[in-house]
Amino acid sequence: MSEEQQLSFEEAMERLEAIVGRLENGDVPLETAIELFQEGMKLSQLCGSKLEQVERKIEVLIETENGFQKKPFAPSNEDRGE
């Protein structure tokens, strides 16, 4: 499980897509199919939970005497819309 948590979202999605592709192509031994299914379900949960991690981290780089530093950034006139 800890190994899966270290997967990036992209890696997890790609693995999930590959698993679904293999299962749909058939010719997978039943035991393998069940293992793949279980792995696929875990991956789909992992991907889903990664999408739920809403950080809204928006930062701006400010040049200081000590080099560049990150500061939170809020665009002006945000409520004006487009």
Added chain:
Amino acid sequence: MALESRIYSIKEINRYIRMKLESDPLLGDVWLRGEISNFTHHSSGHMYFTLKDADSRLKCIMFASHNQKLPFMPKEGTKVLARGNFSVYERDGNYQFYVTQMQPDGIGSLYMAFEQLKRKLDGEGLFAEGRKRPIPRFPKAIGVITSPTGAAVRDIIITLQRRHPSVPVLLFPVLVQGKGAAPAIVKAIQIMNRMAEVDVLIVGRGGGSLEELWAFNEEAVARSIIASSIPVISAVGHETDFTIADFVSDLRAATPTAAAELAVPNIAELKSGISQLRTRLYQSLRTSAMRRKERLDRVRRSPIFMNPRKYMLQQAERLDRLKERLEQRTLRKAERSRDKLLRLQGALAGAHPGEKAAFEAKRLQAAAGRLESAMGSLMKERRMQVASTIRQLDALSPLKVMSRGYSLVYDEKENRLIKSIEDVQPGDLVKVKLADGQLDCQVWAMKGET
């Protein structure tokens, strides 16, 4: 006072003025320089605007049929050169400039620089599709290089958040126009690459005049985009604005908003994509299990499981039949071989020299037999001939004659046969031979036959 006094209607005088204007050789085809203001692009396609300079303004209209081929999008404040003719809009009594051709003013040299750099970089193969790196499907963080105050940064951030709120955004604020813009953008791209915290860069700004967008046509900016190891999405101005940065970037977005849309996947679509994958996962496992169950059922329904004894009997029968056939075949084959052997022996025997020798011996024997019998009959014949000859001889024998009473007279001394009276003298001694002996006699007289 000499003038005839006539009163005209407004319509009449407006029409007269229009005729006057339209017949004027200068006003019929003229080039003007000015700056666009009050620009409206009507839904009919016609463009309405005012051309102005420091001291004066002029109402202008450019019909859709003429403005379709415009090489740029006129905007508020754009300095232009416009060609057209004057006429009067009779209803309002306004005279207007009817624009047929228009081009940005004062940028001839910029255009040339743009074209030259474009040709140069294209010649180096830097616009090639094959050079362009793919934008990651699921970027971990987005770098944005633009002005921190314009509409562009706002559009980008709002769009990024709407589509995918969990992807961090790192903004590098830069000047996007003026002298310092190009070096600032170059430095930003370099620093973003050095920090390596983001895996996509959006570089751009909102719309503006060609001069305002110029930083994105600078060779240094183009080269830094090319050198960036982070894929770059360019987002400069509007749909119609093309800059060198657009040509060398890995992906060109028509607007800053579009750039944000291209940079991150839509989280709603991702979620539905994941749930679709989950459904497919279920279905494929179920299908897989069903297929196996069907296979199992098929096997179970097969005759061997339905009636194994019958199957075994069938197989036993089949085995017997096969054995039988095997035996028959073997036997027939042995027979054929034996026949063949006999045939060959026969042929061989026919060719054997002993046989021939025996045959010749028999032939010899037969020939000998024939010779013998031929000899025998020949001998017999000869014997018979001899016998008959003997008999003939016997018949001719003097002894035989004598036995019939004849006798032979021989001279006693000379033992000569006496055949005539003259052979003897009286007194000679003679011998008379008879069949059974001899008489010693003496000649007395001779008397010849008369």
